[in-house]
Amino acid sequence: MASLYNAWGPILDLYLLQLGFAFSQYLVLRAGVFSLATAALAAIGAYTAGILAVKHGVHPALGILAGTGMGTAAALVLSWPLARLRGVYQAIATLAFVQIVLSLNIWAEGLTGGAMGLMNIPRVVGTPGLLAAAVAVTYIIWAIGRTRIGRTFDVIRENEAVAVSLGVSVPRWQALAFALSGAIAGLFGALEAFHSYALDPNIFGFSFLIATLSYVVFGGRKSVLGPLVGTAVLILLPELARPLAENRVLVYGLLLILVINFLPRGVADTLLDAWHRRRLARRSAAAAEALR
Amino acid sequence: MTGGLELRALGKRFGGVVAADDVNMSVPPGRITGLIGPNGAGKTTIVNLVTGMLSVSSGSILFDGRDITHAPAHAIARAGLARTFQNIRLMPEASILDNVMVGFHRHETSGLLAALLRLPAAARETRAMRDRAMALIGRFGLAALADHPAGGLSYGHQRRVEIMRALATDPRLILLDEPVAGMNDVESAEMAEVIRGLAAEGRAILLIEHDMRFVTGLCAHVYALDGGRLIAEGSARAVLSDPVVIEAYLGSPLDA
Amino acid sequence: MIAQQLLNGIVVGGVYALFALGFNLVFGIQRILNLAHGAVFMAGAFTAWYTVVNGGPLWLGFLLAMALSGCLSVLIELVCFRRLRRTGDEEFGAIISSIGASLVIMTIAQRISGTRIVRFPFDTFPIQIYQVAGLRISLLQLFMAAAAFALVVVMAWFVYRTPWGRRIRAVTENARAAMLTGVNPNAVYRQTYFMAGALAGAAGVLVGLAFNSIHYMMGEPYLLFGFVIIILGGLGSIPGALLAALLFGMMQTLTIAFLPTGLTNAVIFLGLFLILLLRPHGLLGREEAGQLRGRR
Numbered sequence: 001m002a003s004l005y006n007a008w009g010p011i012l013d014l015y016l017l018q019l020g021f022a023f024s025q026y027l028v029l030r031a032g033v034f035s036l037a038t039a040a041l042a043a044i045g046a047y048t049a050g051i052l053a054v055k056h057g058v059h060p061a062l063g064i065l066a067g068t069g070m071g072t073a074a075a076l077v078l079s080w081p082l083a084r085l086r087g088v089y090q091a092i093a094t095l096a097f098v099q100i101v102l103s104l105n106i107w108a109e110g111l112t113g114g115a116m117g118l119m120n121i122p123r124v125v126g127t128p129g130l131l132a133a134a135v136a137v138t139y140i141i142w143a144i145g146r147t148r149i150g151r152t153f154d155v156i157r158e159n160e161a162v163a164v165s166l167g168v169s170v171p172r173w174q175a176l177a178f179a180l181s182g183a184i185a186g187l188f189g190a191l192e193a194f195h196s197y198a199l200d201p202n203i204f205g206f207s208f209l210i211a212t213l214s215y216v217v218f219g220g221r222k223s224v225l226g227p228l229v230g231t232a233v234l235i236l237l238p239e240l241a242r243p244l245a246e247n248r249v250l251v252y253g254l255l256l257i258l259v260i261n262f263l264p265r266g267v268a269d270t271l272l273d274a275w276h277r278r279r280l281a282r283r284s285a286a287a288a289e290a291l292r
Numbered sequence: 293m294t295g296g297l298e299l300r301a302l303g304k305r306f307g308g309v310v311a312a313d314d315v316n317m318s319v320p321p322g323r324i325t326g327l328i329g330p331n332g333a334g335k336t337t338i339v340n341l342v343t344g345m346l347s348v349s350s351g352s353i354l355f356d357g358r359d360i361t362h363a364p365a366h367a368i369a370r371a372g373l374a375r376t377f378q379n380i381r382l383m384p385e386a387s388i389l390d391n392v393m394v395g396f397h398r399h400e401t402s403g404l405l406a407a408l409l410r411l412p413a414a415a416r417e418t419r420a421m422r423d424r425a426m427a428l429i430g431r432f433g434l435a436a437l438a439d440h441p442a443g444g445l446s447y448g449h450q451r452r453v454e455i456m457r458a459l460a461t462d463p464r465l466i467l468l469d470e471p472v473a474g475m476n477d478v479e480s481a482e483m484a485e486v487i488r489g490l491a492a493e494g495r496a497i498l499l500i501e502h503d504m505r506f507v508t509g510l511c512a513h514v515y516a517l518d519g520g521r522l523i524a525e526g527s528a529r530a531v532l533s534d535p536v537v538i539e540a541y542l543g544s545p546l547d548a
Numbered sequence: 549m550i551a552q553q554l555l556n557g558i559v560v561g562g563v564y565a566l567f568a569l570g571f572n573l574v575f576g577i578q579r580i581l582n583l584a585h586g587a588v589f590m591a592g593a594f595t596a597w598y599t600v601v602n603g604g605p606l607w608l609g610f611l612l613a614m615a616l617s618g619c620l621s622v623l624i625e626l627v628c629f630r631r632l633r634r635t636g637d638e639e640f641g642a643i644i645s646s647i648g649a650s651l652v653i654m655t656i657a658q659r660i661s662g663t664r665i666v667r668f669p670f671d672t673f674p675i676q677i678y679q680v681a682g683l684r685i686s687l688l689q690l691f692m693a694a695a696a697f698a699l700v701v702v703m704a705w706f707v708y709r710t711p712w713g714r715r716i717r718a719v720t721e722n723a724r725a726a727m728l729t730g731v732n733p734n735a736v737y738r739q740t741y742f743m744a745g746a747l748a749g750a751a752g753v754l755v756g757l758a759f760n761s762i763h764y765m766m767g768e769p770y771l772l773f774g775f776v777i778i779i780l781g782g783l784g785s786i787p788g789a790l791l792a793a794l795l796f797g798m799m800q801t802l803t804i805a806f807l808p809t810g811l812t813n814a815v816i817f818l819g820l821f822l823i824l825l826l827r828p829h830g831l832l833g834r835e836e837a838g839q840l841r842g843r844r
């Protein structure tokens with residue numbers, strides 16, 4: 001048991017952290033916001049928590065709270081300009097935001113440790129803490145999907161004109177999605193800070209952005225299972241075979257092209273859909289049988 | 293004035309194209325008002341102006357005596373105005389039930405936190421909305437298909453889902469943009485009954501339609517539009533036999 | 549001092565124009581953001597370098613770079629976008645798909661170069677510096693400016709003066725209407741992507757020569773600068789991109805010269821943010837950035 005944990009513990013931790021970021025990315029996409037800002041929001045949460053702990057000796061619990069709060073606040077501020085933009089323009093604006101946070105993190109050496117990174121963060125978060133956070137966020141995402149919030153996000157994503165015609169204030173709901181996404185990114189950023197001793201600005205750069213996007217695209221952007229499955233497969237894949245690990249970037253690249261072209265809804269959502277359709281077909285067949 | 297919709301000297305320009313010009317109309321509650329005109333006459337533009345999806349260039353729009361000319365589209369919908377779309381707009385992968393349930397948006401009141409945590413209040417509300425949606429779907433005779441994805445339905449059924457979604461908002465005015473386009477005679481006769489029922493409930497209805505028999509059978513009052521201008525109004529029979537209207541249709545190369 | 553910076557900025561801006569024009573052409577014609585454009589640019593630089601270190605003349609390297617980058621760009625359209633366009637979810641899908649393509653191309657370049665920074669041999673381009681009216685300009689800078697100018701003129705001539713260009717503009721304006729008049733959109737897309745890729749490849753060679761540093765990740769900053777330029781000029785607008793590239797080149801050299809080093813990127817992207825807010829359709833664009841999706 002102990003040796004099993006030693007071998008797989010780090011991977012489990014990585015999975016739980018990345019799952020949080022995947023859910024952050026998932027939420028905005030679900031509400032039809034074309035944002036790639038999760039990397040920057042996670043950086044904001046992580047650095048808030050890290051700086052408070054290292055420079056001011058703040059208790060980690062407060063640091064995590066502050067990181068979550070800052071992630072939410074930054075997202076809310078950002079949601080105002082984003083509400084005026086659409087589609088690719090949102091993508092470009094959020095890419096710029098990621099770049100701004102990255103540059104400022106490197107530049108503000110006195111505060112963030114600059115390119116060298118922020119060192120000596122107490123490592124107080126372990127697997128149980130990550131697991132608790134991941135379960136909580138999974139529950140919230142599941143709950144969102146079964147209440148009016150999820151329904152509203154869905155109609156906005158599918159067709160804004162329809163949403164508006166039903167009385168949905170699109171900017172307000174997208175701001176909500178964005179704030180939730182920021183809260184989750186901030187929370188998991190802070191957890192990452194307290195899980196890894198050190199932060200370095202480049203953790204939250206392009207590769208982070210591509211990874212979180214890949215989890216969601218691969219798994220699916222609709223059901224809760226999407227990010228759960230997508231993150232699991234993409235993190236486990238490199239562990240399964242050495243060539244896959246050595247060509248990780250290549251594998252991600254090919255998978256992105258293949259999945260978006262041939263399974264555009266992602267693996268989990270496609271499977272769920274197929275299962276749902278089979279059930280409907282069986283039910284209709286049974287009904288026809290009964291009529292006879 | 294007894295409520296309903298009132299357009300006063302409404303105008304809309306797209307760059308050089310005048311899509312609506314000095315349009316005066318009223319759509320009273322409890323009656324079906326028709327709006328006809330050849331392709332490109334500006335009928336859909338009127339719907340978009342009324343529902344706030346396009347900005348008004350000139351004139352004003354009153355709804356139950358309230359000026360909604362420059363109100364944001366979602367506020368107009370919340371005031372009790374619903375529409376269907378000429379080119380059907382459903383969530384194709386979602387079930388009929390889910391498509392109809394989003395229509396209840398403006399009646400959902402459970403708190404955000406309750407919804408986020410799926411507290412009992414939110415779960416209860418969702419169940420209540422599901423029941424109301426199922427009742428509506430049953431009324432339209434689609435109960436057996438409620439769990440089927442809307443995208444796989446026939447054209448006529450999809451139009452019905454759109455109307456159900458609009459009805460879920462419980463509107464006092466409903467704008468129907470070609471509700472029987474692409475339907476067969478049986479379906480279209482059923483739809484006529486539905487629309488009559490809505491008017492009998494006291495709702496104001498603006499019906500846009502190319503099928504003249506359908507219009508004649510339903511509408512108490514008809515407006516005819518051409519090139520963004522009203523060219524005739526009155527009883528269906530009178531408007532349809534108006535030489536100016538006939539000329540407008542015959543002059544149109546796309547006349548069906 | 550400022551005049552010297554402005555001169556340097558114009559030269560750099562010319563190269564940016566080559567990069568951004570193709571990027572913008574593709575956006576204009578398909579409303580697709582091709583995030584692999586930076587990788588195509590990088591591939592151009594590598595092709596020229598490979599030709600030169602294997603004893604080929606620079607001009608041959610230049611031509612091969614343009615040809616290879618052009619073909620690569622066409623291949624990206626075929627593999628990454630064509631299917632998406634049929635299913636209709638290209639706005640999101642193309643971004644994902646082209647990120648994938650970019651990762652693949654970059655990995656290949658990384659393998660070939662062994663993650664090293666490669667350089668042109670010392671004597672690839674003669675070092676010659678002229679003094680004109682107190683300003684210093686090198687032969688390389690002159691060559692860059694001339695090459696960029698010539699390519700832009702050729703492209704503009706192609707787009708505005710030839711039947712192929714007329715078709716490209718027709719498809720950009722309204723693909724369905726163009727199809728009804730007998731234009732084969734796939735052929736038009738092929739030409740557009742080839743042109744876009746070839747221009748990016750040329751830009752890659754010029755940048756590789758100017759900084760004498762070729763690296764598998766060299767496309768990334770240019771992709772980001774490309775965003776700034778096409779947003780500044782207006783997505784889809786050719787003259788806009790041209791003007792914006794020159795402006796951006798000058799602004800960038802000035803910020804680098806007068807701002808603390810770490811802050812230049814932050815300022816540049818903050819600027820991008822402001823433009824998006826204040827003038828989302830850019831200087832010469834007319835696209836409505838805030839349009840409702842699904843609205844007719």
Ligand SMILES: Nc1ncnc2c1ncn2[C@@H]1O[C@H](COP(=O)(O)OP(=O)(O)OP(=O)(O)O)[C@@H](O)[C@H]1O
Pocket residue numbers: 306309310311329330331332333334335336337338378844
């Ligand atoms: N968003 C827009 N931008 C520019 N022009 C528009 C826009 N919407 C409509 N138009 C123009 O306004 C005119 C009226 O169009 P509209 O769609 O209202 O006609 P319609 O009467 O609904 O026609 P149909 O019977 O074909 O549905 C047309 O000339 C059309 O091209």
Ligand SMILES: [Mg+2]
Pocket residue numbers: 335336337378469
């Ligand atoms: Mg119409």
